[in-house]
Amino acid sequence: MDYSKFRYALVFCFTVSWLFSSTVVAQSDEQALVVTETLRLEQQTQRVEAVGTAQALRSVILYPAVADRVTEVNIVAGSRVSKGDVLVQMDARRQQVALDRARIQLADAERTVDRLTRSREQQAIPQSELDDAVTVRDLLQVQLTEAETEFEDRKVRAPFDGVVGITDVEIGDRINEQTAITTLDHRDQLYIDFRAPESALELLQREAVLRVSPWQQQGTEIEARVAQIDSRLDSENRTIRIRALIDNANDRYRPGTSFRVSLQTEGESYASIPEAALMWGPTSPYVWRVTDGRAERVDVQIKQRTRSRVLVDGDLEQGQTLITEGVQNVREGQAVRSQTMDNDA
DSSP: OOHHHHHHHHHHHHHHHHHHHHHHHHHHHSOEEEEEEEOEEEEEEEEEEEEEEEEEEEEEEEOOSSOEEEEEEOOOTTOEEOTTOEEEEEOOHHHHHHHHHHHHHHHHHHHHHHHHHHHHHTTOSOHHHHHHHHHHHHHHHHHHHHHHHHHHTTEEEOSSSEEEOOOOOOTTOEEOTTOOOEEEEEEEEEEEEEEEEGGGHHHHHSOOEEEEEETTOTTOOEEEEEEEEOSSOBTTTTEEEEEEEEEOTTOOSOTTOEEEEEEEEEEEEEEEEEGGGOEEOSSSEEEEEEETTEEEEEEEEEEEEETTEEEEEESOOTTOEEEEEOGGGOOTTOBEEEEEOOOOO
């Protein structure tokens, strides 16, 4: 056996091993140049979008109470009317006669009761005669009320303040109880009626931020509040009907307008990091933070993506230093030389 060759081979192996270990130590002590930012926390947001339709706060289609001929129409489409305004007058001549007759008869009956009351006080008549007169008076009072109702039924009045729509009724038309005269909308406020998925129910029952945008004016956002939530879900499509309320005092929007509805609520707070800082390992994503001047790996779970940032859950606290650039060249425990980046952008 050639011991000299064996000795040379052994010396060569030790030399290579020493050089390799020296290189590793040198690399571990070498500072990695990275860009960092101060870690901040942000609240997770939940968002649901839907299509809604505007509805007047109060809206009716007006029908007459009786059938008769139209003698007056006081409807101008798009005009505002007040509660009690007469919109359509029907022929009430017969009802006026009956009303006048009932008033005269009642007045006569009241005079009779007054006269008999004085006579009864003087014991000039029996009590039964006065009682009969009172009964007649009361019956005539009922007849007067009936005549007033018949007379009033020939008028179609606005039941509340609002805006009237188009009418096809003209003077001389004979209308009945099935004739739609016009529409009346109270639209100083509008309901935005939409359907939301079942998953959004909890969000809606909390203090959700609700904004709506007209489809024809996508740049316009209007603040709204949830006014009504239906009592049950639709079992077929698993949605629930919602009504949000918006102010429309300037009468800018009409019932039937389509709106884009956006619901948003804030939840738990998580670390907000740029996407460039997120690395992927065999089992989970992770980030690098700087602790005592050295890189430390922290496993995280993604909670939400927002534009160019990601909300993650992990052993991270606000104010810690996060490595955002140069993460590919960093190893666990390696010393780092950082350049701080403003994360307010």
